Amino acid sequence: MTKKSANVHFQNRERRGSQSSLPDMNGATRSQSRSSGAKSPTRNSNGTFRRYPDKQDRERPGVDRTDTSASGWATENEEDDEKLKQSEFEKKKQTFITRAIWTLVMIAIFFGSMFAGHIYVIIIVTAVQIISFKEVIAISNVPSRARSLRFTKTLNWYFLGSTMYFLYGESVIYYFKHIVLIDRVLLPFATHHRFISFMLYVMGFVFFVGSLQKGHYKFQFTQFAWTHMALYLIVVQAHFIMNNIFEGMIWFFLPVMLVITNDIFAYICGITFGRTQLIKLSPKKTVEGFVGAWICTIAIGFLLTNILMRSKYFICPVNDLGANILTGLQCEPNPVFLPHTYTLPFIPATYTLLPHKISVCPMQFHILIMSTFASLIAPFGGFFASGLKRTFNIKDFGDSIPGHGGMTDRMDCQFIMGFFAFMYYQSFIAVYKASVGSVLEIAITSLSAEEQREVVKGLAKHLYNQGEVGMKVLEFLAENMGGQVRRR
Template structure:
């Protein structure tokens, strides 16, 4: 390793590596050069072994304690470990789904708080793994800076959301107007303060390791905060864009587990030995059918299909609108082979149901790769689960590892194929402008409508 790190160096009589002579110096170099080389060699001897660490050198993390409620342990004590785990997972899955329905009933704001809470918990679980692995090195300020950067990034993203969707509310508050106007500068200044604190915390013994953990924190922020921000952006497009993708991933997770549990014989991927082709294929077909049906049911209700808007006059989020064509029944001609089977020429569907096929297909074919990625991550650090928050399931991150890929796909799908101009958002932006600017826009718009023949020109008296 020393020979690779000292380019051009060659071993001396005692195995010591000497630096090559510089231009204009004797072959032996002067005393100052030798002293500098000795110091660098000494540093690399003592601290350079971090680059050569293999997976087997990673410190093992103590296994998490079992947090299964005692009442469940007693009720399932006579079962084998396989069936005991099946029942625990099943009972807690139904409990979580019930709580999720309750939060949906409580409205969009509670769903946003749920997303924020899940984001913070996932960040905590991943950062804790890094801290446990490297805590023996006593890195200064690691956890403090990690949480500080989480605060900074959330301030940036949610400030952007506030400026986009709460413009009329911001207009009435002078303090908020200042924060929104200089939001990006303030966000950058906050991040810059954390960056400087990190540089000041560098310790000569742990340079490489500290930069490893700096990257660890930023990748974790990318995985958790950015994706949760996209989830909330999807929610503002209409609750249906939040519920169908998320429930499709949940459906795929459950049905793939059930098909694999009862029929699984053929291993799917080495990273996750319990995953089988039978579970993967069964989960795919089940998820597509579920997504199609869920899209049909939810498309009937304004509560789910209307964009989420904040009304400052009533100080609450409202989901009232005239549903777009995407959520209005349309007649579609059937292919010839289906006409013979169903004995009908056309079928009535919501256009969103067709989009739901794309969403559920991604959830069942590509979404699981988020879980495979998480499995590889856990194997690298010799852990079974990210945490033990949910008995039988592991940590929150174990349940939402596929959701983050899904959130990005839905956001890209909406912006690419669905989203058009949003009149409500344009109006909110207009209301923030100065009166002179608003008047100029009014005159321009009026002239444009007259030229189009939509408005009649004013009669001159």
């Protein structure tokens, strides 16, 4: 009999055996064996039967070798599940490695820029707000491309540029009056800054109205409102973070670290003893983690404050953009950084063993408030971002940071915390006194040219009387500005 007929004969025998339900090697019928997913036995070269193909058959393409009976051997589905688990494990491992590497990169960039100088921190904050604005706007820009609407994306970036011009200009004029107001080129921009900013916005507004297309009014006005919401929530709040840098590095560093500390300890406390769900927008957030992180953030805040108060580089306002951690800054410290003596009213005078007075810096009381805000209020910025992502059915705002998602995912709590730090500093900590910039601003904007000359001559006479300038200065002023020199 030829090989072909042998094969036919084998198939017929197998079919007859299946129909007669002969018992298989495990005691079950062949029909039951097949119904459980097992293959039919195959013939060896000597005519005997075996359950699996030999090595050559296993290596032969197209031979299915993974299905078995229910006797305990691995099935094809089980092997697929195992491969899927391995694939998921490798994916999680790779994600963890990528996330860890980029976490170290971000830490290095953060501390490197902070120690290098204020100008580098300003550059980082500017980049963060631009990237965050881009990510938020990108959520609503997809439909605009599908509808082929003109100028939608261009208008978004125009409003960003005009808003940043207004906000950055306000900061530069406020903190660097003594430079801007005496420069011939910058003086007109400084004195008319707000009007110029307003006209820039009006030009964008007119351009938007002119770009409205019939049939898309509702969508375009929605985009207009979305752009302004992004400008307020990201660009405006980032502007106050910028002002914190000018007021002193500590007012930038502390709020950032308080939010990071609270986030870390909320995770640790949550997985350790968290049981009660805090809010439905973030199912993994627990009440126990929320409260535990609050306590830990207060403790870390006290420790960081004690360390940072000892460095004038952190507590001094910016008076030199070229300064760094090595050169440092010089200033008269704010009173909140100086020890004050407080009497404890709840200890009776008869108790001599207990202290009745303590010496502590007022900043320690202020950090208590800031830590509480970072723990109890700032996380709602993250909850807001979670609700926004759920609205658009997205996991992350973008992929700007490998392994971490978008920049907005990392900054959702930082914006509101920086805004609060600025408002709190201006309301309860800042010391308002006359500065060179403020005096120059009043003289330039409020006095005539003749009055300004009188101020200069009066200051020159005062300095001469104090021995700060010589007689030649008075003579020079008298020759070039008019008037007579009067010796004391």
